[in-house]
Structure formats: C-alpha cells, structure tokens
Amino acid sequence: MSFLHPLALLGLAAAAIPALLHLLQRRIPPEVDFPPVRYLSAAERESARRLKLRHLLLLILRTALIVTIVLAAARPLVPLRGGGAHQPTAAVIILDNSPSSGAIVDGAPVLERLRAAARSSVARTTSADRVWLMLCDGVLRGGTREALLGTIDSTRPGWLRLDLVQAIERAARMVNAQPVVGREVHVLSDLQRTALASGQAVVPSGVRVLALAPGRGASNRGIAAVTVSEGAAVIELSGAMLDNDGTPQPVPVTIRIGAGPNRGEIAARGLATPGRDGSGAATRAAVTVSLPAQSLAPGWWVGEAALEPDELRADDRRPFAWRVAPPARAMATPGAGSFVAAALAVLQTGRHTIDGRDVVISGGDLPSSPHTIVQPPDDPALVGQVNRALGSRGVPWRWGPLSTPGVLTSSERGGGLNGVAVARRYRIERAGSGEEGASDVLATVNGEPWLVRSGSVVLLGSRLDTAWTALPASPGFVPFVDALVNRIVMGEAEVAAAEGAPHVEFRTRGTDTIGATVFGPDARESDLTPATAALVTAALGGNGRTSVLSAERFAAEGFSGTRRADASGILLLLALLLAAAELGVATRTR
Amino acid sequence: MVQRLDLLDPAEVARLGGIEIVAEGVVEGFLAGMHRSPFRGFSVEFTEHRAYQAGDELKYLDWRILGRSDRLFVKQFEEETNLRSMVLVDASRSMAWQGSPERLTKRAYADRLAAALALILLRQRDATGLVTFDDQVRQVIPARVKAGQWTRIVRGLLDTPDGQGTAAHAALQRLTALLARRGMVVLISDLLFDRELALAALRYLRHRGHQVVVFHLMDPAEVELSGPPEVRFKDPESAVSVVVRPRELARAYAETVRREIAAWRKACRRHGIAYHHVQTDMPFGLALRLLT
Numbered sequence: 001m002s003f004l005h006p007l008a009l010l011g012l013a014a015a016a017i018p019a020l021l022h023l024l025q026r027r028i029p030p031e032v033d034f035p036p037v038r039y040l041s042a043a044e045r046e047s048a049r050r051l052k053l054r055h056l057l058l059l060i061l062r063t064a065l066i067v068t069i070v071l072a073a074a075r076p077l078v079p080l081r082g083g084g085a086h087q088p089t090a091a092v093i094i095l096d097n098s099p100s101s102g103a104i105v106d107g108a109p110v111l112e113r114l115r116a117a118a119r120s121s122v123a124r125t126t127s128a129d130r131v132w133l134m135l136c137d138g139v140l141r142g143g144t145r146e147a148l149l150g151t152i153d154s155t156r157p158g159w160l161r162l163d164l165v166q167a168i169e170r171a172a173r174m175v176n177a178q179p180v181v182g183r184e185v186h187v188l189s190d191l192q193r194t195a196l197a198s199g200q201a202v203v204p205s206g207v208r209v210l211a212l213a214p215g216r217g218a219s220n221r222g223i224a225a226v227t228v229s230e231g232a233a234v235i236e237l238s239g240a241m242l243d244n245d246g247t248p249q250p251v252p253v254t255i256r257i258g259a260g261p262n263r264g265e266i267a268a269r270g271l272a273t274p275g276r277d278g279s280g281a282a283t284r285a286a287v288t289v290s291l292p293a294q295s296l297a298p299g300w301w302v303g304e305a306a307l308e309p310d311e312l313r314a315d316d317r318r319p320f321a322w323r324v325a326p327p328a329r330a331m332a333t334p335g336a337g338s339f340v341a342a343a344l345a346v347l348q349t350g351r352h353t354i355d356g357r358d359v360v361i362s363g364g365d366l367p368s369s370p371h372t373i374v375q376p377p378d379d380p381a382l383v384g385q386v387n388r389a390l391g392s393r394g395v396p397w398r399w400g401p402l403s404t405p406g407v408l409t410s411s412e413r414g415g416g417l418n419g420v421a422v423a424r425r426y427r428i429e430r431a432g433s434g435e436e437g438a439s440d441v442l443a444t445v446n447g448e449p450w451l452v453r454s455g456s457v458v459l460l461g462s463r464l465d466t467a468w469t470a471l472p473a474s475p476g477f478v479p480f481v482d483a484l485v486n487r488i489v490m491g492e493a494e495v496a497a498a499e500g501a502p503h504v505e506f507r508t509r510g511t512d513t514i515g516a517t518v519f520g521p522d523a524r525e526s527d528l529t530p531a532t533a534a535l536v537t538a539a540l541g542g543n544g545r546t547s548v549l550s551a552e553r554f555a556a557e558g559f560s561g562t563r564r565a566d567a568s569g570i571l572l573l574l575a576l577l578l579a580a581a582e583l584g585v586a587t588r589t590r
Numbered sequence: 591m592v593q594r595l596d597l598l599d600p601a602e603v604a605r606l607g608g609i610e611i612v613a614e615g616v617v618e619g620f621l622a623g624m625h626r627s628p629f630r631g632f633s634v635e636f637t638e639h640r641a642y643q644a645g646d647e648l649k650y651l652d653w654r655i656l657g658r659s660d661r662l663f664v665k666q667f668e669e670e671t672n673l674r675s676m677v678l679v680d681a682s683r684s685m686a687w688q689g690s691p692e693r694l695t696k697r698a699y700a701d702r703l704a705a706a707l708a709l710i711l712l713r714q715r716d717a718t719g720l721v722t723f724d725d726q727v728r729q730v731i732p733a734r735v736k737a738g739q740w741t742r743i744v745r746g747l748l749d750t751p752d753g754q755g756t757a758a759h760a761a762l763q764r765l766t767a768l769l770a771r772r773g774m775v776v777l778i779s780d781l782l783f784d785r786e787l788a789l790a791a792l793r794y795l796r797h798r799g800h801q802v803v804v805f806h807l808m809d810p811a812e813v814e815l816s817g818p819p820e821v822r823f824k825d826p827e828s829a830v831s832v833v834v835r836p837r838e839l840a841r842a843y844a845e846t847v848r849r850e851i852a853a854w855r856k857a858c859r860r861h862g863i864a865y866h867h868v869q870t871d872m873p874f875g876l877a878l879r880l881l882t
Contacts (some may be wrong), residue, residue, distance in 0.1 A: 034823035035684035043842040
C-alpha cells in the first residue's frame with residue numbers, strides 16, 4: 001500500500017489528542033450541595049463498570065476516528081487484482097537504441113524487438129498519463145501518444161552509448177516529480193553487461209522500474225581504437241575474442257587510406273591475435289599495421305580500419321586521422337640544460353628532429369627564432385629581463401614569484417605529464433586583463449598554469465631539470481620534448497576521439513589545420529554479453545523496485561502497479577460509521 | 591375567575607404572604623373543593639347519610655328511610671375531638687435545599703403543608719400538635735384543640751431554624767412518649783436517613799395503634815439529575831462528596847431514586863403506613879388530597 005499524500009500521515013500524531021484531552025481536562029470540578037448524595041453514590045457504584053467500559057470505548061472510537069480521517073487524507077492506494085483501467089501514471093520509456101541495438105540476433109535486429117515492446121507500452125497509455133520517451137541520446141521526449149509512437153517507429157540504431165544507470169536515475173527523478181498516482185520506468189534495452197557497470201541507480205520509493213529481459217547474446221568483435229604512431233597504425237579490438245570452443249581466434253584487419261566514400265584500395269592488412277590472462281579469459285587484441293608513409297605527402301591524412309562483417313556492423317569499421325610532417329628543425333641553447341640537449345640528441349638519432357633553428361629551446365633567454373620554447377632562467381635576477389622580452393614579443397604570459405610544489409595535470413592525451421612531481425616552479429601569470437584561452441594552458445600544477453602557449457612561444461613554469469621537476473627523469477620526457485618541438489609549439493592539437501557516427505572532423509585556425517577529431521562508437525558497445533537478471537536488478541534500483549520481465553510478463557505488468565484503488569472513500573465511510581458509533585455510545589449509554 | 595390557592599404552584603402561593611395566609615388560603619380552597627370534611631368518625635352529631643355497605647353496624651341504619659323507600663342507608667355522625675394528630679416536620683439541613691430558585695425549599699414546602707394540615711385538623715376539632723426535629727427534637731407542641739393552637743403550631747414552625755443532621759428515629763421514639771392516646775401521626779420529611787431505623791420507630795407507632803402517614807418530600811432536581819459536565823456533589827449534612835458527570839449518571843441515578851421510593855412505599859405498605867411521594871412543585875391542594 002502506498003499513499004498519494006504521505007506527508008498527511010504526520011497527522012497521525014493527532015491520534016493522541018483524545019487521550020491528552022482526557023488527561024489535561026482533569027481539572028477541579030465545581031462543588032455543589034446536593035442532599036441525596038447517598039443515591040448518587042449508589043448509582044455510581046452500580047454503574048462504575050459500565051462507565052469505565054463506556055469511557056474506554058469512547059477513547060478507542062475517537063482515536064480510531066482520527067486515525068481513519070488522517071489515513072483518508074493521506075489518500076492510501078491499495079493494489080487491485082485483475083484488470084481494469086490503470087490510474088494516471090507518469091512513465092518514462094527508455095528505448096536503448098545505442099549502437100549495440102543494431103546487432104542481428106536470430107535473424108532480426110535487436111532494436112526491432114525493443115521497438116515492439118516500446119510501442120506496446122505507449123499504446124496502453126491513456127490521455128491521463130504523462131509519458132516520455134528516452135533514446136540513447138538521453139533526451140526526454142514528451143508528446144502525444146501518436147507522436148511518441150511515430151518517434152518509436154522511426155527510431156534507428158544510434159551512435160551514442162546509453163549509460164542505463166544514469167538514464168534510469170534521470171527517468172526516475174522525472175516521474176517521481178509528477179503529481180499522479182503511478183510512476184513507472186520501462187527499460188527496453190539489450191541490457192549489455194557493460195551498460196550497467198557505472199554503479200547502482202538511486203530510484204525513489206514509489207517508482208517501479210520494469211526491464212524487458214534481454215534476449216540471447218551474440219558473439220561480436222569490433223574495432224575499439226586506432227592510433228597512428230611512428231608510421232604504423234595500432235588497431236585495438238574489443239568484444240568477444242573466443243570462438244565457440246573458447247579458443248582465441250586471430251582476427252583479420254584491413255587498412256584503407258581515405259574514409260567513407262573517398263576510401264581507396266586496401267593499403268595494408270594485419271592479423272590481430274588475442275592472448276589469455278591469468279584467469280583464462282581472452283585479453284583485448286591489438287595489431288600494428290605499417291602505413292605506406294613514404295608515399296604520402298606531408299599533411300593530414302584519413303584512413304579506415306575494418307574487420308570482416310559480423311552480427312554488429314556498427315563497430316566493424318573505424319576511421320582514423322594522422323598528420324604526415326617532416327621532422328622539426330630544432331636546437332637547444334646552452335642555457336636549456338643538459339636534459340633537454342640529451343633528449344634532442346635522442347630525437348635526432350631517431351629522425352624525429354633534425355638540427356636547425358626553426359624551433360629553439362632556451363633557458364632564460366628569448367632567441368629570435370620562428371618557434372621558441374622558453375624555460376625560466378636559473379638565476380632569479382634574470383626573470384624580470386625575460387618577462388620584458390616576452391612583453392616586447394607580444395606574449396601575454398609572465399613568470400611571477402616562486403610558487404608551491406605539486407604534481408602536473410595535463411589534458412594532453414598520451415603525454416606522460418600527469419602525476420609528475422614539480423618541486424620548484426614559477427607561477428605563470430597572465431599580463432593585462434585579457435581572458436586566457438582554454439587551449440593556451442596545456443598543463444597545470446595545483447590549478448595554476450605550468451605549460452602555456454601563445455602564438456609561436458611556449459612557456460614552462462619550471463626548468464627541465466631534475467632540481468625543478470622529476471619530468472627529465474621520467475620515461476615520458478623524450479616523448480614530451482618530441483611533442484613540444486614537433487606539435488605543441490607548432491600550435492597543433494592532438495587527434496581527439498569522440499562518440500558518434502564514424503567520421504573525421506578537422507579543426508582549423510585560420511587557414512591551418514591544427515587538429516582532428518575522430519568519431520566512432522564507444523568501444524564498450526562491442527561487448528554484446530547481456531547482464532544477468534541479478535545484476536540488472538541490483539544496478540537499476542534494487543529488489544522491490546526493479547523487475548526484469550519476459551516479454552509476456554512485461555506486457556502484463558506494465559501499468560499494473562497503478563491498478564490501484566484510492567481507499568480514502570472507504571476510510572471516510574468507516575470514519576462516518578465510527579462517528580455514528582461514537583455518537584451512539586456517547587448519547588445512548590448515558 | 592377566582593383562583594384556588596391549593597391548586598396553584600406552591601412557589602407562587604408562597605409569595606402571597608406568611609405561612610398563616612398561605613395555609614388558610616390553601617385550606618379554604620381545599621375544603622371548598624371537597625365540600626365535606628376529609629376526616630370522618632362517628633359521633634352524636636348527625637352529618638349525612640350514605641348507602642349501607644356490608645359490615646356496617648345495623649344500629650346506624652336509618653329505619654325511617656328503609657320504611658319509606660325500602661332502601662338501606664346508614665347515618666353518619668361527625669366525631670368531636672376524638673382524633674389526636676401530631677405533625678412531624680423534618681428540619682434537617684438537607685430540607686433547606688432547593689433545586690431551583692423558582693421553587694420552595696423542601697423545608698418551606700413542608701412548613702406550609704404542615705400548617706395547612708394542622709388548620710384542617712383543628713377546624714375539625716381534632717387535637718393537633720407539632721414536632722420538629724433534625725439530629726434531635728427541636729420543637730414539641732403537644733396536641734390540643736383549644737383556641738390559638740394553630741397559631742402556636744405556626745409559631746413553632748417559624749421558630750425552628752434549619753438544623754444539622756437528621757435523626758428521625760430519635761424524634762419518633764420521643765413522640766411515642768408524647769402520644770398516650772391513639773391518634774394520627776403525619777411525618778413530613780425528605781427521608782434522607784437510615785430507612786430501617788426510621789421504619790422501626792414508625793412500626794412501633796403503628797403497633798401502638800396510631801395511624802401513620804408519611805409525606806416523602808423531594809425537589810424535582812433530586813429526581814432528575816442534571817448539572818454541568820462534571821461536578822462535585824456534596825452532602826450538606828455529612829460533607830460526603832462525590833465527583834460525577836451528571837449526563838453520564840442521570841439514568842442510573844433516576845433508577846436508583848425510583849428504587850428508593852419503591853422501597854419506602856413497599857415497606858410502609860407492609861406495615862400499614864400510608865406513604866405519599868410529594869415533589870415541591872406539587873400544588874398543596876394535591877398533596878393534601880393524598881390524605882383523603
């Protein structure tokens with residue numbers, strides 16, 4: 001039993017009023033002369049038991065009367081057996097059309113089964129219901145029943161992953177805020193195990209979560225990520241790596257230059273072979289495929305990695321982008337320090353850089369090169385001089401006073417900066433009142449800028465020396481210097497990844513392309529293993545609120561939680577009877 | 591239209607004047623309504639004829655009427671001072687109570703009833719006396735028929751203040767010593783005392799050959815319980831008190847009063863005592879008529 005106005009139950013405290021009145025009204029009664037007191041005493045002796053019973057009965061009746069009225073005011077809802085129209089209900093129907101819903105299972109798309117159930121749920125709503133539809137984009141769509149049915153019919157597998165835990169929390173909050181009798185969340189999803197891994201949804205009491213039990217899972221593998229480094233593409237696979245016998249199977253991968261309608265012939269092939277971890281499960285497979293870098297002109301290139309088609313086509317292809325560029329002509333001034341000089345020597349050996357003055361790494365001075373990476377001077381007395389030089393070059397950043405030690409935090413993907421200790425640093429401050437661009441600050445310590453870029457000048461908060469920071473002694477130092485001279489000081493951003501339909505978007509500054517974003521499905525969508533009913537129940541609200549139901553039971557249980565009767569009428573009738581009984585006892589037993 | 595005082599509301603009649611005026615007015619009206627003396631005996635002075643009834647002595651048959659009309663009539667005679675009456679008035683504190691300011695106290699009602707009764711008896715030339723009592727005998731006026739006796743009786747009533755407790759049996763025992771000759775004893779009281787003790791004394795009087803009449807006076811408020819929601823009722827004589835809710839106890843109380851009256855009536859009947867329940871809103875004439 002639930003209550004429509006549970007706060008009214010606070011009025012149950014009023015049930016103590018009859019007893020309190022009985023106690024508080026024990027005042028001194030007026031005294032009156034009355035000669036035949038002997039008759040009164042006799043009458044009272046004879047009536048004592050009857051009067052006590054009457055008082056007790058009246059106390060019970062009055063207390064019950066108040067309790068009944070308060071309960072009626074709270075509008076109790078008692079479940080009804082059998083059919084009948086349901087009470088007004090707020091319902092969110094979550095139709096999970098994430099990429100995995102496009103998988104073909106038993107000859108039909110998973111989404112088709114989910115759409116049929118969603119259509120059935122919406123069809124049973126009435127004009128008194130408040131219904132929203134949520135797709136994989138997480139947007140709650142309201143509208144008429146016909147409009148929602150139309151939306152469901154036109155729904156196709158999307159490219160966004162739906163976190164079911166968060167989606168159900170949002171849906172539950174929405175329906176819980178509605179002033180109606182019933183509150184339900186219908187979950188129509190393939191209930192991938194990976195979609196429930198973000199914790200447990202908090203579902204308010206009174207909200208029912210009905211989940212359609214997942215169908216049979218399918219074996220699938222997909223391309224999780226493609227990164228290009230050193231003229232080769234590293235292709236990571238996700239999903240099931242075992243065959244029906246549980247044996248890891250090698251997966252053929254092809255690479256084409258160009259993507260979408262412009263993709264060319266197969267440029268390279270590879271065979272990804274998964275391994276086994278300690279528990280015998282297959283590990284994620286990866287394969288490195290060399291790209292024909294020698295034949296590619298400098299500039300931004302797009303490619304596409306592909307697997308052989310399987311049950312889920314959405315993750316069988318993934319585009320990637322990379323930039324083909326000649327090595328930077330870089331050098332270090334004597335004041336740059338020995339660690340920088342050593343790193344540049346290593347990079348020159350590996351042909352990542354060649355000797356030249358296009359990029360100069362200095363230590364306390366500001367050479368007139370096209371691109372300059374400036375460390376703070378070793379002598380604090382020279383800081384002011386370098387700050388003035390930066391100002392004359394139009395750089396809006398300055399070194400301020402020495403600041404607190406800390407660790408590095410960077411948004412640079414793959415850079416080994418995060419977590420590196422910084423023992424000594426100058427606080428980098430922005431001169432003037434201009435607003436700094438978010439992209440100008442590339443790394444911070446304690447929330448303060450440590451690595452900033454302005455045009456062709458890059459400033460470091462610490463010298464690249466172990467007396468200042470542990471970075472020169474870390475494995476990521478040489479790659480960091482490589483990124484500094486080849487990419488960061490050139491104003492280029494790294495290749496970013498985003499969720500969406502597979503394609504590549506380039507970012508430009510002026511006429512220059514400075515970065516790219518590669519879109520594709522979330523790698524977790526490739527694992528089509530359904531969650532167990534216990535996991536679904538635990539993740540989506542817990543026992544008593546969440547039910548995982550077969551298609552038939554889902555159709556039967558939908559809105560059945562709101563087939564409840566408002567018992568306030570019966571309680572008011574009972575209150576009337578109690579009042580009549582109280583009146584009868586109070587008058588007829590005198 | 592001339593109002594008969596004996597049939598008016600006692601409280602209204604009491605406003606006309608003192609006990610003497612009220613009693614005389616009541617008696618005048620009462621006797622006018624009766625058209626004959628309420629108390630009859632056999633004397634040498636003929637008063638009227640009545641039809642013969644089985645058991646009548648044949649010496650009182652009127653032979654002349656029998657000879658002329660062949661019907662049996664007996665002659666009745668008015669007895670002269672052959673009835674000695676004592677009126678006992680309860681003057682205890684409980685009698686000084688009234689349930690409403692519009693009504694007489696039980697004592698005031700009893701005084702007026704006693705005065706009227708004495709006047710009737712004295713007019714019939716019956717020797718009439720008075721005893722007032724509370725927890726002891728307060729006034730004793732021996733039964734006489736001489737002139738001024740009624741005035742003495744009225745004075746005796748007026749001179750008796752409201753007393754304390756009630757000791758009816760003591761007064762009745764004292765009375766037995768005062769009544770050497772057989773006669774009539776009229777007790778006017780609210781009977782709020784021990785019934786068995788009082789009955790023992792009344793039985794003794796009856797045993798001595800007296801005709802005993804009991805007027806049980808009650809205020810209407812003593813019959814029907816009412817009052818505020820909760821009240822402490824205190825007995826003015828014994829200071830015993832009890833807290834009750836009148837609305838809750840009214841029915842049981844009325845039943846108790848009814849049983850008490852019935853018990854008095856039954857006990858009196860068993861011992862040949864005339865018992866009359868009188869409420870203080872009953873016209874005096876109706877109360878007196880109970881004696882006839």
